[in-house]
Every structure is written in structure tokens, then in C-alpha cells.
Amino acid sequence: MRIAVIGSGIAGLASAWWLDQQHEVTLFEANDYLGGHTHTHALQVDGRAVSVDTGFIVFNPQHYPLLSGLFDELDVASQPTTMSFSAHSERSGVEYNATSLNGLFCQRRNLLSPRFWGMLADLRRFYREAPLLLQGDEAGPTLGQYLHDHHYGEAFVEEHLLPMASALWSSPATSVRDFPARYLVQFMANHQMLQLTGRPQWRVVQGGSARYVDALRQRWQVRERLECPVLAVERLADGVLVHSAAGAEGFDHVVMACHSDQALALLQDPDVVERSVLGAIRYQPNEVVLHTDAALLPRNRAAWAAWNAHVPRDPAQACTVTYCMNLLQGLDTPTPLLVTLNRSEAIDPAKVLRRLRYAHPVHDHAMVRAQRRWHEVQGRRHTWFAGAYWGWGFHEDGIRSARRVVDALHAVSAETHWPRHEETTA
Numbered sequence: 001m002r003i004a005v006i007g008s009g010i011a012g013l014a015s016a017w018w019l020d021q022q023h024e025v026t027l028f029e030a031n032d033y034l035g036g037h038t039h040t041h042a043l044q045v046d047g048r049a050v051s052v053d054t055g056f057i058v059f060n061p062q063h064y065p066l067l068s069g070l071f072d073e074l075d076v077a078s079q080p081t082t083m084s085f086s087a088h089s090e091r092s093g094v095e096y097n098a099t100s101l102n103g104l105f106c107q108r109r110n111l112l113s114p115r116f117w118g119m120l121a122d123l124r125r126f127y128r129e130a131p132l133l134l135q136g137d138e139a140g141p142t143l144g145q146y147l148h149d150h151h152y153g154e155a156f157v158e159e160h161l162l163p164m165a166s167a168l169w170s171s172p173a174t175s176v177r178d179f180p181a182r183y184l185v186q187f188m189a190n191h192q193m194l195q196l197t198g199r200p201q202w203r204v205v206q207g208g209s210a211r212y213v214d215a216l217r218q219r220w221q222v223r224e225r226l227e228c229p230v231l232a233v234e235r236l237a238d239g240v241l242v243h244s245a246a247g248a249e250g251f252d253h254v255v256m257a258c259h260s261d262q263a264l265a266l267l268q269d270p271d272v273v274e275r276s277v278l279g280a281i282r283y284q285p286n287e288v289v290l291h292t293d294a295a296l297l298p299r300n301r302a303a304w305a306a307w308n309a310h311v312p313r314d315p316a317q318a319c320t321v322t323y324c325m326n327l328l329q330g331l332d333t334p335t336p337l338l339v340t341l342n343r344s345e346a347i348d349p350a351k352v353l354r355r356l357r358y359a360h361p362v363h364d365h366a367m368v369r370a371q372r373r374w375h376e377v378q379g380r381r382h383t384w385f386a387g388a389y390w391g392w393g394f395h396e397d398g399i400r401s402a403r404r405v406v407d408a409l410h411a412v413s414a415e416t417h418w419p420r421h422e423e424t425t426a
Helices: 010-019 065-074 108-112 114-134 143-149 154-169 173-177 181-190 210-219 260-266 272-278 325-329 365-371 395-416 421-425
Strands: 002-006 024-028 040-045 048-053 078-080 085-089 095-097 203-205 223-225 230-236 239-244 247-251 253-256 283-291 307-311 320-324 338-341 352-361 383-385
Touching: 002 010, 002 239, 002 247, 010 024, 010 065, 010 210, 010 253, 010 395, 040 352, 048 325, 065 210, 065 395, 085 154, 114 154, 114 181, 143 154, 143 173, 143 181, 154 173, 154 307, 154 320, 230 260, 239 253, 253 395, 260 272, 272 365, 320 325, 383 395
Parallel strands: 002 024, 002 253, 024 223, 085 307, 253 383
Antiparallel strands: 040 048, 078 203, 085 095, 230 239, 239 247, 283 338, 283 352, 307 320, 320 338
16 A cells, blocks of 8 residues: 655654555655654763753653664664753742752752642652542542642642653653643652662663664665645545645555544545544644753752753743753763753753654543544544554654554555555565
8 A cells, every 4th residue: 555654753654664564655744854853963062072961861661661672673772861851949938859869959958848748748649649649430529639639838839749740751840740640640650650669770871862773774774855734634535635835645544643633634525423533632832942951950960860850930931951961861071961942041042953843642631532432533544644643652652653553554455455655566
């Protein structure tokens, strides 16, 4: 079959990789690089060449089995990393690094602070009580409702849980409050985050995440269309017509591996079901800055961590996060290499290396309901939808959605006796 894949994030890359083994695949990408949120930048810092990631960074074999399997298949090397977490609150002045006792009490005054000890007690209580949300099938409360109803203290809510979730999902604290509590707890339970010990070892791709994209491109026969934005997808009786910067091309099927809102906008004639399901999933734009301004890290160097959350003085402002790429990627440069979300005005303009914009799905009850209707939109009029938005929004979710689409397309190919790719190109 001739199959178009629109979008080259992990869902598009994995779809193209697996489909290319049996079919003729054309991959459309509006950007001048393949990878989507897999985005590695080649820089010269302190007289040496470094590759710094600003999107996808970490994985672990236990909870990312499909992605780890792909890396093994492609001989992509990885190395251990740290997932240390810190928080600095402009409101209370508290800052800590949760990784060690010295970091946790880097402000010695916290040893005598009932508020700080209350935060730690609430943390242990949350780990103990939150799994009860997983009993039964009810949608349950939002995270904000749950925390209020169970009387969790302000310190735990505002200076630990919300900043941590904001860092994980690149989402403002106000949006995190609207997360279904059960949904967040299920993710934390699946990733062994509701325990103080026995957590998995996280890893990063050696040389930057884009190395796995390079490995795919060296091995596949996919027709790549870089800097070729798709303008519209027209469904026909026997296939689809993809209108792009390159013109109009016909395909037997199309895999929409872009964001759900983008996919819906590209369909010339979305039906009621597609509007209902895809339209229920919203996105949050995020400004991302790669820079070298250490002023964005906690004031106390003992509090510096891989993930550094910042709680602003004004409660109306979004909680932000700065990732220390030296720690995450093991980059040995005297100059700190940092990635900050949505706090651009605080960064010294002279220390900015890249300014980027990404969009991340908004996790609310409407999104969760839409995810459960995945099967309703797949394969309708030769159109398939893949993306991390069908799960928690991470790389493994994207590749899992691709696997489901590819398996379904292979079943369609077998049922209709389409010739194999080797036969169509002979």
C-alpha cells in the first residue's frame, strides 16, 4: 500500500519505520528537521562541541519497553542519568533539593520549620493514600478537588506536588489542578513514583536524543518531505489525497501523526465523531529557552538539581521549570546549559542560545474521555490517528499509539491482499 504519514514526532517516526517494512511510505514534516519534540542542538560551548536536547530527554527500559526495544534494534547507545528535583518558592523563600538529606535541608532553617516538616508528612501521606483513587472505575475528582477535600497543606501542594507535575507535563499549575486526580496517580503508580525507594534508573541517549532519528534515517527507505507542510487531507472513496507544499498526491491510507488539533484542522471534511473525539483534546503552548543563565537555578547551589521548579511570588503566574542539561545529559562544561519553560523575561538576553515554542496536551476529564474513544476514529475513510495525546503525553505513549495503528493497518493489508512493498517497488 501507499501510505502517507503526517508529522515526524515519535508517533510518526515509529509509524513510518514499521510500515516501511511492508509498504511504500511518504513522511511529511513542516519543520526543517525530523523528530518533533526530539530536538537536539549542536553548540560550541567553552571551546567544545556539545549536543543539547530541548524536548524529549529521559526514558527507562522498565516503563518505556517499546521505545527501549526500538533503541536496541537501532543500536542506539544510552547512559544513566539523574532525575533529581528541586523547588524554589518566591512566596515563602523555601528551596530544597529532594534527592538527599543535605539537599533537602540545604536551608538549615527548615530543620526547625513546622511548615517544612508538614510538607514532608503530607508527601508520605499522599504516597500512602493516593493509590486508593485507583479503586473502581469512576472518573473521580480533579487533583485540586482531591487535595482540598483531603486537607493537604499549602506547602505540599504549592511547593512540591504542583511544581513537580508542572515539570513533568510542561503545564502551568492552574492546568495541573484540573488534571483528573486518578489519572495523575495512575501515572505516578505506573512509574513507581509513589515510593521513596526502589525507583527505576532513568537514562538518556548518548550524544543527544536525535541520534535515534539519525539511526532510523540510515536504515529506512521512507520518502522524506522536510519543510513540506500539509495543507489539507481530502478523503476519497478509494483512498486519500494529501495536499501539501509539494502539490496533491494520492495514497491508500494516511496516518495523522501530528497533534490532534492539527489533524482535525487538516481534514477537509471531518465527521461528527472525529470532531467530538479530536476536538476534546486541547493543547497548551510553551515557550522554551535554551540558555546559560545560572540565575534561573536555585540560589543555594546545594539545591541545584536536574529538574528545578520555580514557584512565582504572584499566585496568578504559572509555575515554571528549568532543566539542568549538564546533569541530565552528563555535559561536562563549566558553563551551565539550561532549558527553561515560560520564564523568558527573567533570562539575561545575552545568555540565550535558542528560543523555541512547543505545544503539550492539556490533561483534563474531557481528554481522558476522548482517549477511551480511540477506536471510534481509527480507519474511518482510510484515516488513522497516532500521537502521544492518546496516553500521558510521553514518548512511550506516542510509540504505543503508532504500534496500534501499524498493527491495524497490517491487518487491513492482509484482508485486502495488497502486494508487499518489495513487490510494488520491484
